[in-house]
Amino acid sequence: MSDILVVGAGQLGLMMAVAGARFGISVDRMDHVTGEILPGTSRTRIKMSLEKIIENYPVITAELEHLLGNDIVEGLREFPAWLNTEAMALLPARDQQKALLDQLGVATSPWQAITKPDDLDSAQVKLGSDLVVKTIRDGYDGKGQWIVSQGGVDDIPSSAYGNIIAERKINFTRELSLVGARFADGQCRFFPLVENYHQKGMLRYTLAPASECVELQAQAEQMLQTVMDNLNYVGVMAMECFESEFGLLVNELAPRVHNSGHWTQAGTDYSQFDLHLFAILGRSVQAPERIKTSSMMLNLIGCEWNPEWNSLPGIQCWWYGKSWRENRKLGHINISCKSSNALLEICDRLKLTLDHFHQKMLELAIERLRSD
Numbered sequence: 001m002s003d004i005l006v007v008g009a010g011q012l013g014l015m016m017a018v019a020g021a022r023f024g025i026s027v028d029r030m031d032h033v034t035g036e037i038l039p040g041t042s043r044t045r046i047k048m049s050l051e052k053i054i055e056n057y058p059v060i061t062a063e064l065e066h067l068l069g070n071d072i073v074e075g076l077r078e079f080p081a082w083l084n085t086e087a088m089a090l091l092p093a094r095d096q097q098k099a100l101l102d103q104l105g106v107a108t109s110p111w112q113a114i115t116k117p118d119d120l121d122s123a124q125v126k127l128g129s130d131l132v133v134k135t136i137r138d139g140y141d142g143k144g145q146w147i148v149s150q151g152g153v154d155d156i157p158s159s160a161y162g163n164i165i166a167e168r169k170i171n172f173t174r175e176l177s178l179v180g181a182r183f184a185d186g187q188c189r190f191f192p193l194v195e196n197y198h199q200k201g202m203l204r205y206t207l208a209p210a211s212e213c214v215e216l217q218a219q220a221e222q223m224l225q226t227v228m229d230n231l232n233y234v235g236v237m238a239m240e241c242f243e244s245e246f247g248l249l250v251n252e253l254a255p256r257v258h259n260s261g262h263w264t265q266a267g268t269d270y271s272q273f274d275l276h277l278f279a280i281l282g283r284s285v286q287a288p289e290r291i292k293t294s295s296m297m298l299n300l301i302g303c304e305w306n307p308e309w310n311s312l313p314g315i316q317c318w319w320y321g322k323s324w325r326e327n328r329k330l331g332h333i334n335i336s337c338k339s340s341n342a343l344l345e346i347c348d349r350l351k352l353t354l355d356h357f358h359q360k361m362l363e364l365a366i367e368r369l370r371s372d
Helices: 011-022 050-056 071-076 085-090 094-104 117-127 214-230 272-281 307-311 340-351 356-371
Strands: 004-007 027-030 059-062 111-114 131-135 145-148 164-168 172-182 188-190 194-199 202-208 235-244 247-254 294-301 315-319 329-337
Touching: 004 011, 004 272, 011 027, 011 272, 050 071, 059 272, 085 094, 094 111, 094 164, 094 214, 094 247, 111 117, 117 131, 117 164, 172 214, 172 247, 172 272, 188 214, 194 356, 202 356, 214 235, 214 247, 235 272, 294 340, 294 356, 307 315, 329 340, 340 356
Parallel strands: 004 027, 004 059
Antiparallel strands: 111 164, 131 145, 131 164, 172 188, 172 194, 172 235, 194 202, 202 294, 235 247, 294 329, 315 329
């Protein structure tokens, strides 16, 4: 019998399996499309019945919230081993997620459900002329999103109406995210707020910790804990926010380990993956501490593997073993240093090994680091 089954066979489950091995925790993965089991970090695929899965895995978690409703996934939801049933049912739907935030008094961008084109007119009157329209389900990394200004509704397909919401477009100062874990006894552990840079809806880099966030840290922790407590959630959850003239506004919640938490693999004594495993297994752990002062995570998107990365000092490279596809997340690089100057020095060396696109992303990160 293994300790944990992760539903999903992507990089998050893979890194969870790697984290488990460090602590003698056996983590297998399940391809949620085919229902096949992948033991540990292996690419071997094993067919297993629903009954056998339930017999073999006392704890079942997930690396993604947008799960296909196939027979095996739906069958797993009926058993106590499947964790966070309420959160996994509610949070993947943006309208339900936004309604929960409103109910709990957690600040978020004002929004409205859109069932027909005329609803956009009323939304612009209510919310403002500039809107962000999002699909209720499955939209991520910029997919299923449209920017709407006066008269700009032509790009939204007619089939989308009834399955979209509109939000007020927020002019934010910066994008922040908080990753935290809640344990079954109600205790929570949080990492520092980090600053994220997105382009076309996809995370490009993360800087940790975000500067000048002492007051925002306490506020963000209270917001995320309010949500986790309400859902009786156990494990890691991520909260993406906008810092704006209206204060801190929640943009999105993810009931899982998160891309903006990857920096913890090199920058803290316990990573987000460690913390998730400890929480869902009920193992006590101290609050994670930063082991370095300045950290950065750079996503590697639609590029080729470069062996030079592994020869650079201070670089921790994760490569996911995926087939190449344009705009696909294929890996990430973590850098953690005892000073921001040391981090900048490594970034300058790293830049020489990157293609033009990733050089531009790194230059933006360098510029931001220097401005702090």
